[in-house]
Amino acid sequence: MILRRKLNTVTVGTAYELAVMHSLTTQLKMNLMRVGGANDRGVDLQGCTQTQPRISLLVQCKCENKKLSPRHIRELQGTLIQHGNINTTMALLASPEGFTSKTVANAIASTLPLSLLHISTNGILHNCIFNHPASSLLNEAGLHLVKKRLNT
Template sequence: MVEIGTAFESDTIASLRSFHMDLRRVGGANDKGVDLRGKWVLSGSAGSSAPHTVPIIVQCKASRTPLGPKYLRELEGTLARESAGTIAVMACYEGYTRAAVEVCLGSVRPMILAVVERVGRRCVGFTMNRATQYLLPGVRMVRGEAGVRVWYGGRCLGEGVGGGG
């Protein structure tokens, strides 16, 4: 089971790297709900040459079924211990129940739901709640046949396609 989780963490790093998220594995027995930690480097904003950098934490769940609200509530608690302005990402393979999506969308904490393909390491789902949109007003997500594209400042940061197989 540990191997599956570690492999999914690697898939998640590869997938989110395409959106300019620079992540490293920190998970373990005492990870306090954080598997990956890093920053989201947003460049390309109109009128700004300096990149906008946002702290990111990621919880990875390699579940075989859609994740329920319990996991999002736990992630909210984890995010409460982080510095202001940190965004929490929940990543999984099988998507989320309607109740889990409602918890995310109703949260006052900045959260993103990511769905990563088992094969291909593509990010095929990327949902930002209002708190995230407020924190990053120039970020937009567009779904397409090739996966998800994230835009910032009128420029495409990349598609949710990871490296390797």
């Protein structure tokens, strides 16, 4: 008989945070550290870009079994306002299941620098979306976005 033990949400969440951190560090060259925990105030990963000037980064990782809703964008915006200087800080939201169309629309319409990241639980980056304020921050740091279709 094979026993299957259900992993608790903390274990699953921590594993996803580490997968996201590895993905962003290796694929997007971000310097990040894990700060998640019971009192993380909405920030799972924090760090900056490797550019001059540096862009501060706040990352929320949501390892849910469904696409994330607009509620998560409102949460992300609140976290950014609470933690960062919105002129030099970008907030990123990672999900293994992606985002509803309304969630994407809300993120794109936001006046705060936001990015949506579809990253699988094993760390594969499937898609990333940066809204206009986030793109402007990246451009000021000398980074330019290139649209590229990934074969996954």
